Amino acid sequence: ARKAALSASSGPGATSDGHKVPLLANVGGPADVPAAVAAGAEGVGLFRTEFLFLDDSERAPSEEAQVEAYRKVLEAFPEGRVVVRVLDAGADKPLDFLTPADEPNPALGVRGLRSLLDHPEVLRTQLVALSKAAEGLPVYLEVMAPMVADRTDAKAFADACREAGLRAKFGAMVEIPSAALRARSILQEVEFLSLGTNDLAQYAFAADRQVGAVSRLQDPWQPALLDLVALSAEAAKAEGKSCGVCGEAASDPLLACVLTGLGVTSLSMGAASIPYVRATLAKYTLAQCERAAAAARAVDTAEEARVAARAVLSGE
Numbered sequence: 001a002r003k004a005a006l007s008a009s010s011g012p013g014a015t016s017d018g019h020k021v022p023l024l025a026n027v028g029g030p031a032d033v034p035a036a037v038a039a040g041a042e043g044v045g046l047f048r049t050e051f052l053f054l055d056d057s058e059r060a061p062s063e064e065a066q067v068e069a070y071r072k073v074l075e076a077f078p079e080g081r082v083v084v085r086v087l088d089a090g091a092d093k094p095l096d097f098l099t100p101a102d103e104p105n106p107a108l109g110v111r112g113l114r115s116l117l118d119h120p121e122v123l124r125t126q127l128v129a130l131s132k133a134a135e136g137l138p139v140y141l142e143v144m145a146p147m148v149a150d151r152t153d154a155k156a157f158a159d160a161c162r163e164a165g166l167r168a169k170f171g172a173m174v175e176i177p178s179a180a181l182r183a184r185s186i187l188q189e190v191e192f193l194s195l196g197t198n199d200l201a202q203y204a205f206a207a208d209r210q211v212g213a214v215s216r217l218q219d220p221w222q223p224a225l226l227d228l229v230a231l232s233a234e235a236a237k238a239e240g241k242s243c244g245v246c247g248e249a250a251s252d253p254l255l256a257c258v259l260t261g262l263g264v265t266s267l268s269m270g271a272a273s274i275p276y277v278r279a280t281l282a283k284y285t286l287a288q289c290e291r292a293a294a295a296a297r298a299v300d301t302a303e304e305a306r307v308a309a310r311a312v313l314s315g316e
């Protein structure tokens with residue numbers, strides 16, 4: 001038992017019967033890397049590159065400055081995975097040189113991949129900088145786009161990656177319900193999916209993530225959100241590709257078990273949550289996680305889903 005407890009406090013993420021679920025860290029830049037390494041992260045599942053752009057809202061950082069920052073993060077995980085998200089500007093993360101000033105609904109306007117496709121030079125510089133940063137390193141680089149709505153978006157992003165000469169896996173974030181509904185068609189263009197459950201909840205429930213009054217609808221235990229996660233994970237499985245979660249949902253240990261049961265293949269979260277998620281996941285088999293996931297989807301409210309999943313996991 002002591003050995004089991006020890007292996008649950010470090011090492012790769014897995015269920016008690018050995019089904020591997022890599023536990024990755026969400027980082028905003030090199031400053032977050034030491035905590036991720038200390039928590040035993042198996043890599044980075046979400047590098048939010050917009051933090052590099054926030055110092056100067058008039059222009060993008062130079063290619064050299066980007067190469068330096070990306071390289072520091074990539075170097076920290078030799079042989080590990082690093083998933084970099086290209087710039088997600090707009091809505092809750094406005095940038096003067098990219099974000100239109102006069103939109104009535106910025107969360108529904110030109111944000112994320114949409115602003116990069118309107119400013120291809122900004123996207124290209126970022127992709128070239130990533131390519132240079134990864135040169136000569138053994139790291140397994142994956143690059144993904146935020147706010148992919150459909151196959152057209154996914155293709156535009158993959159084309160931009162190819163044109164920039166990037167040697168990496170290209171992926172799409174699933175943050176818009178249309179992307180979850182048509183995940184298989186998006187997977188014709190890209191090699192992996194990553195669920196951004198914060199925005200996916202916002203768009204599924206028409207509930208602004210910045211408005212506290214609608215926070216009930218932002219609860220990641222909402223069965224409708226679990227349905228969208230399941231659709232995406234099933235599509236990825238059918239295509240033989242991976243589907244991670246990098247939104248806040250992954251940092252709730254019990255929900256992490258449910259997400260695993262839904263078929264999610266990796267979990268990325270703030271470094272501080274990794275030990276808790278690792279320890280909880282190690283207590284249950286994959287079959288128990290699957291039963292908890294089915295129970296959570298069989299009810300109608302977030303609270304009922306929590307209770308149902310907990311009952312399955314504690315009763316066995």
Ligand code: PEP
Pocket residue numbers: 046048088175195196197198199200246247248
């Ligand atoms: C998300 O939307 O869940 C996500 C991971 O991206 P961000 O929170 O940076 O929008």
Ligand code: MG
Pocket residue numbers: 146175196198199
């Ligand atoms: Mg998002």
